[in-house]
Amino acid sequence: PTAIHLADYRPPNYLIDEVHLSFRLDPGATRVISRIRFRANPEGLDDGNLILDGEKLRLVEARIDGSPLTALDYLLTDTHLTVPAARLPGDSFVWEAEVEIAPRDNTALEGLYMSNGMYCTQSEAEGFRKITFYPDRPDVMAPFTVRIESELPVLLSNGNQTSQGPGFAEWHDPWPKPAYLFALVAGDLRPVSDRFTTMDGKEVALNIWVRPGDEDRCGYAMDALKRSMTWEENVYRRAYDLDIFNIVAVDDFNMGAMENKGLNIFNSKYVLASPETATDRDFDFIERIIAHEYFHNWTGNRITCRDWFQLCLKEGLTVFRDQQFTEDMRSAPVKRIEDVLQLRTRQFREDAGPLAHNVRPDSYIEINNFYTATVYEKGAELIRMLRLLVGVEAYDQALQLYFDRHDGQACTIEDWLAVFEDVTARDLSQFKRWYTQAGTPHVTVREHFEDGTYRLTLRQTVPPTPDQPLKEPAVIPVAFGLLSPAGIETHPTRIIELVDPETTIVIDGLAERPVPSLLRGFSAPVILDHAPSFEDRALLLAHDTDPFNRWEAGRSLARETLLAMLADGTAPAPAFLDGLARLAADETLDADFRALALALPSEDDIAQGAVDAGLVPDPTAIHATRKTLKETIGRHLKPTLDALYEAMDPGPVYSPDAGQSGKRALRNAALGLTAHLDAGERALAHYEAADNMTDQLAGFGCLLDIGDPDIATRFHDQWRDDRLVMDKWFLLQIAHAAPEKAVALAETLTGHPLFDWKNPNRFRSLVSGLTVGNPAGFHDPSGAGYAFLADWLIRLDRLNPQTAARMSTAFETWKRYDADRQALIAAELTRIAGTDGLSPDLSEMIARIRA
Numbered sequence: 001p002t003a004i005h006l007a008d009y010r011p012p013n014y015l016i017d018e019v020h021l022s023f024r025l026d027p028g029a030t031r032v033i034s035r036i037r038f039r040a041n042p043e044g045l046d047d048g049n050l051i052l053d054g055e056k057l058r059l060v061e062a063r064i065d066g067s068p069l070t071a072l073d074y075l076l077t078d079t080h081l082t083v084p085a086a087r088l089p090g091d092s093f094v095w096e097a098e099v100e101i102a103p104r105d106n107t108a109l110e111g112l113y114m115s116n117g118m119y120c121t122q123s124e125a126e127g128f129r130k131i132t133f134y135p136d137r138p139d140v141m142a143p144f145t146v147r148i149e150s151e152l153p154v155l156l157s158n159g160n161q162t163s164q165g166p167g168f169a170e171w172h173d174p175w176p177k178p179a180y181l182f183a184l185v186a187g188d189l190r191p192v193s194d195r196f197t198t199m200d201g202k203e204v205a206l207n208i209w210v211r212p213g214d215e216d217r218c219g220y221a222m223d224a225l226k227r228s229m230t231w232e233e234n235v236y237r238r239a240y241d242l243d244i245f246n247i248v249a250v251d252d253f254n255m256g257a258m259e260n261k262g263l264n265i266f267n268s269k270y271v272l273a274s275p276e277t278a279t280d281r282d283f284d285f286i287e288r289i290i291a292h293e294y295f296h297n298w299t300g301n302r303i304t305c306r307d308w309f310q311l312c313l314k315e316g317l318t319v320f321r322d323q324q325f326t327e328d329m330r331s332a333p334v335k336r337i338e339d340v341l342q343l344r345t346r347q348f349r350e351d352a353g354p355l356a357h358n359v360r361p362d363s364y365i366e367i368n369n370f371y372t373a374t375v376y377e378k379g380a381e382l383i384r385m386l387r388l389l390v391g392v393e394a395y396d397q398a399l400q401l402y403f404d405r406h407d408g409q410a411c412t413i414e415d416w417l418a419v420f421e422d423v424t425a426r427d428l429s430q431f432k433r434w435y436t437q438a439g440t441p442h443v444t445v446r447e448h449f450e451d452g453t454y455r456l457t458l459r460q461t462v463p464p465t466p467d468q469p470l471k472e473p474a475v476i477p478v479a480f481g482l483l484s485p486a487g488i489e490t491h492p493t494r495i496i497e498l499v500d501p502e503t504t505i506v507i508d509g510l511a512e513r514p515v516p517s518l519l520r521g522f523s524a525p526v527i528l529d530h531a532p533s534f535e536d537r538a539l540l541l542a543h544d545t546d547p548f549n550r551w552e553a554g555r556s557l558a559r560e561t562l563l564a565m566l567a568d569g570t571a572p573a574p575a576f577l578d579g580l581a582r583l584a585a586d587e588t589l590d591a592d593f594r595a596l597a598l599a600l601p602s603e604d605d606i607a608q609g610a611v612d613a614g615l616v617p618d619p620t621a622i623h624a625t626r627k628t629l630k631e632t633i634g635r636h637l638k639p640t641l642d643a644l645y646e647a648m649d650p651g652p653v654y655s656p657d658a659g660q661s662g663k664r665a666l667r668n669a670a671l672g673l674t675a676h677l678d679a680g681e682r683a684l685a686h687y688e689a690a691d692n693m694t695d696q697l698a699g700f701g702c703l704l705d706i707g708d709p710d711i712a713t714r715f716h717d718q719w720r721d722d723r724l725v726m727d728k729w730f731l732l733q734i735a736h737a738a739p740e741k742a743v744a745l746a747e748t749l750t751g752h753p754l755f756d757w758k759n760p761n762r763f764r765s766l767v768s769g770l771t772v773g774n775p776a777g778f779h780d781p782s783g784a785g786y787a788f789l790a791d792w793l794i795r796l797d798r799l800n801p802q803t804a805a806r807m808s809t810a811f812e813t814w815k816r817y818d819a820d821r822q823a824l825i826a827a828e829l830t831r832i833a834g835t836d837g838l839s840p841d842l843s844e845m846i847a848r849i850r851a
């Protein structure tokens with residue numbers, strides 16, 4: 001497989017006026033009959049050839065304008081069917097083809113496949129070419145008419161239903177769309193239905209389709225959908241545009257969910273929830289992903305991407321919009337902290353390693369490998385910065401201009417930036433570097449105070465990344481304020497725009513040396529190289545008006561404490577522990593904020609912190625040190641934590657809302673920090689009294705940590721028939737295992753009758769239980785964890801390359817570690833790379849990781 005480059009983009013030779021598809025469903029031999037009206041594109045190449053993508057299709061027959069084609073009329077390869085211009089009747093013609101496919105044998109879960117007896121599709125990014133011959137590229141948009149023939153009771157596709165009878169249904173989607181938004185579902189499904197009236201007075205039927213028995217777990221998703229629709233109308237003034245909006249829950253799904261026009265398909269874990277089976281975090285994800293896919297209707301579907309290099313155009317913007325939605329639905333500061341935690345954990349990690357790439361990549365081999373934290377999460381940060389730089393009003397105007405100007409088009413990042421330039425008359429060419437340069441910028445801080453004058457010097461650098469040794473300065477908005485040494489804010493938030501490599505701000509007339517609060521709200525996705533004194537950070541932790549920076553100050557104290565413990569066993573400073581105790585008990589703060597402040601950095605964060613401090617991280621020592629600090633905090637804060645445990649009881653009627661889930665989070669944090677002090681007595685009582693999964697899992701985790709011999713079996717016996725809960729059972733046991741036992745446990749569990757490794761959720765639960773959940777176990781000095789992962793990647797790759805490739809990112813940090821571990825990982829990477837018949841997906845990932 002060869003790389004595809006953005007610079008090589010050419011418009012398609014032919015555009016499409018309309019598409020008719022007819023499916024005769026059969027597990028082993030589905031017939032797909034297509035009828036496509038093509039029209040020459042004036043901007044196409046001179047050669048005029050008709051190039052159709054097609055993979056794993058058996059061509060039964062093809063016609064152009066009714067005349068059957070013979071094998072002499074076209075060129076057929078494993079990936080394309082080309083009809084030379086000479087064989088085409090002119091500038092416009094009708095292509096018809098009948099192909100046969102076998103959804104039953106489709107284990108890659110791209111194209112048309114089967115899951116528990118139902119048919120479903122995944123077309124993004126390039127799955128449609130496994131359904132029929134088609135110009136499978138997002139800049140070819142067309143209205144679709146679809147007929148489905150099957151004895152199954154529910155037959156769904158995009159758009160509005162136009163007719164239905166025994167054994168068939170017909171659908172028409174009037175909105176031109178690229179093939180990646182095509183969807184089809186057929187199965188024995190039950191609807192949970194509701195209605196929504198749009199701001200234009202349009203009545204929309206809402207349905208969530210699930211397997212029989214799951215109907216009572218759709219309420220929250222439906223509620224989240226209606227709130228998303230209302231919110232988008234209020235905030236972006238955009239309404240839904242079809243008579244019907246369908247969501248289907250599928251058990252076997254590679255991603256979280258998919259925004260197919262009018263027919264969203266969801267991984268069932270992001271739809272189905274009841275208090276007994278889903279945690280607060282699950283409810284939060286459902287709300288967020290329902291909103292995300294719904295918001296794609298405008299940012300993605302009505303306005304789509306010209307090519308896959310522009311993926312961030314729809315994903316970054318849609319993630320930003322779903323973040324805004326959650327900020328409005330829940331606590332905005334808490335949401336911001338959670339998003340930044342994710343960004344640092346996943347995106348900074350990616351940006352610092354061999355897989356670093358631009359938010360808009362320049363090239364790829366397999367586009368599925370670029371659905372990354374960089375495209376999504378960093379992509380969203382760029383929109384957030386843009387909004388901060390131009391202001392809320394200009395942002396709103398630019399968005400309206402974007403919707404009006406580009407509705408129905410396939411666009412680029414240039415189009416996106418142009419609406420901002422047109423609205424604000426501001427030149428964004430320097431800002432654009434955020435899209436074209438990989439790597440996380442560092443901002444180094446120098447302070448100087450003399451004679452009442454404070455000088456703050458900020459210097460930006462971007463480290464080299466693969467293929468990009470030199471970087472230009474970007475535009476970095478730094479939100480900052482000043483506090484007096486007494487903790488009073490003397491200078492409220494203002495934004496400094498860094499455009500040069502170095503910028504100095506001078507503030508006169510100060511009575512005392514100020515304490516700066518920098519990068520408030522995490523105003524740019526950068527690493528701040530700044531080492532304020534312990535006292536300054538303690539002051540910010542106690543007094544900053546910016547909640548993000550209050551949390552950040554505490555976080556950096558925790559990180560420093562851990563690094564000092566690791567380096568030479570320095571005990572945690574009493575002032576740090578006291579500060580934490582005061583914060584935990586501070587009733588002026590929200591419970592969920594306090595829960596976040598009590599959470600220690602993850603082992604992976606500490607490892608990255610060690611690297612940033614010039615050390616080689618030792619995962620075993622990090623695990624032990626973090627455990628020690630946790631126990632120290634538990635002992636030191638015991639009276640406070642005990643009081644919180646009693647006070648934070650959210651009451652008898654469960655609700656997943658922010659208020660209650662915050663209380664549960666703080667209460668469970670208190671439990672987690674103290675569980676070892678009474679040999680698990682309270683954790684067991686908590687587990688047994690739990691009437692919801694959040695509390696039950698909190699108790700379960702503590703009991704696993706303590707090594708309760710029966711708890712895994714008890715949990716299993718209670719939940720063995722619930723697939724989503726059993727995913728948690730696999731994951732948590734491995735994540736909470738003692739590091740030296742984690743790989744053996746993971747291996748044992750692969751032999752469990754419920755370990756269906758072909759189901760992506762189950763596979764991910766077990767394998768990432770080790771690679772993400774138990775870093776010290778994964779990095780066991782024996783190398784057993786690496787061998788385990790490599791074995792399973794090789795095995796899964798034959799069936800499901802996309803998920804195998806995704807899971808290989810567990811190796812992306814390998815250069816952080818000592819020579820022995822590096823050698824062990826290198827050997828596994830070599831073994832994978834040398835496997836016969838490796839997919840392009842996994843081989844691209846392994847090649848990039850090794851490079």
Ligand code: DPP
Pocket residue numbers: 124255256257258259292293296315
């Ligand atoms: N389904 C994925 C998402 O919504 C890809 N579009 O982000």
Ligand code: ZN
Pocket residue numbers: 292296314315318
């Ligand atoms: Zn998306």
